[in-house]
Amino acid sequence: MAIADPTAPTEVRGACPHDCPDTCAMLVTVEGGVVTGVRADPDHPFTAGALCPKVNDYENRVNSPDRVLHPLRRTGPKGDGRFERVSWDDALDEIAERFTAIADEHGPEAILPYSYLGTQGMLNGLAVGDPFFHRLGATVGERTFCDSGSSTAYTMTVGPTAGMDPESFAHSRCILLWACNVQSTNLHMWKFIAQAQRDGATVIAIDPMRTRTARRADWHIPIRPGTDAALALGMAHVIVRDGLLDDDYVERHTVGFDPLRERLTEYPPDVVERITGVSAADVERLARVYATTQPAAIRVGVAIERHHSGGQAVRAITALPALTGAWRHPGGGILQLTHYAFPVNGLAMSRPDWIRPGTRVVNQWQLGAALTGGLALDPPVKALFVYNTNPAVVVADQQRVLEGLRREDLFCVVGEQFLTDTARHADIVLPNTTQAEQTDLVFSWGQMYLTLNLPAVEPLGEAVSNREMFGRLARRMGFDDEIFAMSDEQVIRDVALDWSHPSLEGISLDTLRETGWARLSIPPPSEYAPHAEGGFPTPSGKCELYASLAEQLGDYVVPFFRQWYGEEQSGAPVDPLPAYVAPPDDDGAFPLTLLTPKAHAFLNSSYGNMDRQLRLMGGSQPVILHPLDAAERAIADGDPVTLASARGSMHGRAQLSADVARGVVVSPVGFWIHGNAGATVNAVTEIGFADMGRAPVFSDTRVEVSPGAPPHL
Numbered sequence: 001m002a003i004a005d006p007t008a009p010t011e012v013r014g015a016c017p018h019d020c021p022d023t024c025a026m027l028v029t030v031e032g033g034v035v036t037g038v039r040a041d042p043d044h045p046f047t048a049g050a051l052c053p054k055v056n057d058y059e060n061r062v063n064s065p066d067r068v069l070h071p072l073r074r075t076g077p078k079g080d081g082r083f084e085r086v087s088w089d090d091a092l093d094e095i096a097e098r099f100t101a102i103a104d105e106h107g108p109e110a111i112l113p114y115s116y117l118g119t120q121g122m123l124n125g126l127a128v129g130d131p132f133f134h135r136l137g138a139t140v141g142e143r144t145f146c147d148s149g150s151s152t153a154y155t156m157t158v159g160p161t162a163g164m165d166p167e168s169f170a171h172s173r174c175i176l177l178w179a180c181n182v183q184s185t186n187l188h189m190w191k192f193i194a195q196a197q198r199d200g201a202t203v204i205a206i207d208p209m210r211t212r213t214a215r216r217a218d219w220h221i222p223i224r225p226g227t228d229a230a231l232a233l234g235m236a237h238v239i240v241r242d243g244l245l246d247d248d249y250v251e252r253h254t255v256g257f258d259p260l261r262e263r264l265t266e267y268p269p270d271v272v273e274r275i276t277g278v279s280a281a282d283v284e285r286l287a288r289v290y291a292t293t294q295p296a297a298i299r300v301g302v303a304i305e306r307h308h309s310g311g312q313a314v315r316a317i318t319a320l321p322a323l324t325g326a327w328r329h330p331g332g333g334i335l336q337l338t339h340y341a342f343p344v345n346g347l348a349m350s351r352p353d354w355i356r357p358g359t360r361v362v363n364q365w366q367l368g369a370a371l372t373g374g375l376a377l378d379p380p381v382k383a384l385f386v387y388n389t390n391p392a393v394v395v396a397d398q399q400r401v402l403e404g405l406r407r408e409d410l411f412c413v414v415g416e417q418f419l420t421d422t423a424r425h426a427d428i429v430l431p432n433t434t435q436a437e438q439t440d441l442v443f444s445w446g447q448m449y450l451t452l453n454l455p456a457v458e459p460l461g462e463a464v465s466n467r468e469m470f471g472r473l474a475r476r477m478g479f480d481d482e483i484f485a486m487s488d489e490q491v492i493r494d495v496a497l498d499w500s501h502p503s504l505e506g507i508s509l510d511t512l513r514e515t516g517w518a519r520l521s522i523p524p525p526s527e528y529a530p531h532a533e534g535g536f537p538t539p540s541g542k543c544e545l546y547a548s549l550a551e552q553l554g555d556y557v558v559p560f561f562r563q564w565y566g567e568e569q570s571g572a573p574v575d576p577l578p579a580y581v582a583p584p585d586d587d588g589a590f591p592l593t594l595l596t597p598k599a600h601a602f603l604n605s606s607y608g609n610m611d612r613q614l615r616l617m618g619g620s621q622p623v624i625l626h627p628l629d630a631a632e633r634a635i636a637d638g639d640p641v642t643l644a645s646a647r648g649s650m651h652g653r654a655q656l657s658a659d660v661a662r663g664v665v666v667s668p669v670g671f672w673i674h675g676n677a678g679a680t681v682n683a684v685t686e687i688g689f690a691d692m693g694r695a696p697v698f699s700d701t702r703v704e705v706s707p708g709a710p711p712h713l
């Protein structure tokens, strides 16, 4: 693709690459072949305004002196961070030799690919390495870090539907922000919520913490973590009891209402109060406001799934708009993920048909166990290839992950932009481009626009895109399949999307070159009511209050999260009716609950190394607790503290705030280990899976906070 003229200052159209629902349209300023600034495209209805505090100085990420710009080979002990520069040829030779030797000796399943959404574009994102690793015969890495549990629950209820258009929230009269910190994690959606609020809508935030979002709401409901299923079922109880149902909608567009009504008898408001900490009066009021103020919209956050009962919470919440008929109106219904609206050609991108029959699947959340013998894998993992993710920071069981990464007999390759805590452990680091240096086409999981990203400058140093990295590896391994040789443009035109799909009518690579982005060919937000007449893409075509898929498959993982579009996998039995299930009892040694939400100025662990963003986050890992909980422990604001669970401990800086409920501790994810005394929140978090979709349960972590640094530091 054309590179901008390197001499004149110019603006190039881009798309923010991050794993964020907003997928902003960026304008990248280039002067003399150098990126000198970025701004939000003012004409883009969703992005308009400013970029977020993470990305509004993206030029500093692109031009950072800390970028990895050449292939590196380790020279010191693993984790030490000492490397020497090597040529691409030498790096590729070494990888090919080691992979071949390991495959010969142990079988190719001894190679574990490991990736997530460091960049989200269709070319360089989730599926980019899959064809290579499937050809190799490597173990399949199952990616259920994020939203797999929610998506399983949501699709078993209403099917893979994009649900509400976020822009149609401007037409809502009642908005529930349920476990979603919009002001930090979905910033550009706020203007539509604010518009509705100005027009008289009631905005309600349901969150254990009084976040910057909750502060702007008309009503903040500080719920006990992990109990949302009970609250939603309590609301449904009141709605049924008080005759607030939309009988006609329930009759025509749902299945399973009778067994659900039976189940709801178990959730009267007083029982719900005992489970959730929300008073019975508030449960009643919430149910009435929600059911009687139409159109009513729900924005459900990803955070809700990270509890033992997380899937069932999403099931119960997703049932609400069908019970009240909220779907009838533009501005009514529920918004979970919009990506179902994009006809992504996952099968052609990921090539699950190349997976050799019987190849084992390892869930990426279990990396620590997989690397240290905990899963009793045969053959053991002998090689690890990490790209688009930073497991040393983002995955639970951190100390075992680090122990595994330090294994001298593990051949580890990391594709990265920076020397992350993970990359520091690599034998070979391969340099990857930023979004300003590559071509991509980006779908969104939080709005309805397709966005083209054009390269603004030549790649810095010897950095290459993920696509080019896997193209080079494939050629070195002798794989001659067409996909590895295709140009980016060819992939966009022929592979990435089903361009014949009605939602892409009038949109093509050529139109996108002119406009940069395009709204999908769907009705405007003021008219968008996709389920006004039912039509849910479930087995019955109705909203399944009693889920036939739960009955058939139990705890399955929706294809998007398994392989891009692999087979659905059945698992442990799941109650086909929503229910609240308490987390396992602890012995009382850890009286507080830890939440590790997203950092306002980081994108997961990205930007955890950037000065400005780190300063915005206060410079070091905070441990936020209620002043009364702190006083009981003789902890003052700013004190060094130890945060400990049955899993492990870490060091942080106490921050006292009545914004967190008593009994809850908040410590955001994303701070790097290096610079934080060897451990961050995932050294402490609970391991294991929730009730659906193999979502992690790290928000069911019981902890204690004590003054001072831990003895091992």
Ligand SMILES: Nc1nc2c(c(=O)[nH]1)N[C@H]1C(S)=C(S)[C@@H](COP(=O)(O)OP(=O)(O)OC[C@H]3O[C@@H](n4cnc5c(=O)[nH]c(N)nc54)[C@H](O)[C@@H]3O)O[C@H]1N2
Pocket (backbone or CB within 6 Å): 019, 020, 021, 054, 146, 178, 179, 180, 181, 182, 184, 185, 186, 206, 207, 208, 209, 211, 223, 224, 225, 226, 227, 228, 301, 302, 303, 304, 307, 595, 596, 597, 598, 599, 600, 601, 602, 603, 604, 605, 670, 699
């Ligand atoms: N600034 C920023 N934005 C991001 C990201 C980032 O790292 N930083 N990451 C992106 C990604 S990958 C994702 S998945 C999304 C996630 O987006 P969100 O789901 O909004 O993110 P979280 O911060 O994890 O959680 C949101 C809120 O849920 C609350 N919460 C936690 N447990 C419970 C519970 O049991 N019940 C209720 N009702 N509330 C609960 C937390 O207190 C928090 O305020 O954000 C995306 N956007």
Ligand SMILES: Nc1nc2c(c(=O)[nH]1)N[C@H]1C(S)=C(S)[C@@H](COP(=O)(O)OP(=O)(O)OC[C@H]3O[C@@H](n4cnc5c(=O)[nH]c(N)nc54)[C@H](O)[C@@H]3O)O[C@H]1N2
Pocket (backbone or CB within 6 Å): 019, 116, 117, 118, 119, 124, 145, 146, 147, 302, 386, 387, 388, 389, 390, 391, 393, 394, 395, 396, 415, 416, 417, 418, 420, 432, 433, 434, 466, 596, 597, 598, 603, 604, 605, 606, 669, 681, 682, 685, 698
């Ligand atoms: N305790 C706790 N743990 C969590 C969460 C939480 O809320 N609390 N959130 C979970 C969730 S929702 C998610 S989505 C995951 C996110 O976890 P990750 O997807 O691992 O997110 P990041 O930490 O930002 O890591 C992305 C890495 O990819 C790199 N990268 C960016 N672009 C490219 C590229 O083009 N090529 C290559 N090779 N690399 C690139 C970045 O530099 C960065 O180091 O974390 C999960 N873990």
Ligand code: SF4
Pocket (backbone or CB within 6 Å): 016, 017, 018, 020, 021, 022, 023, 024, 051, 052, 053, 054, 055, 187, 188, 603
């Ligand atoms: S991280 Fe999200 S909010 Fe920030 S610029 Fe990117 S898409 Fe927009």
Ligand SMILES: [Mo]
Pocket (backbone or CB within 6 Å): 019, 145, 146, 147, 302
């Ligand atoms: Mo995520």
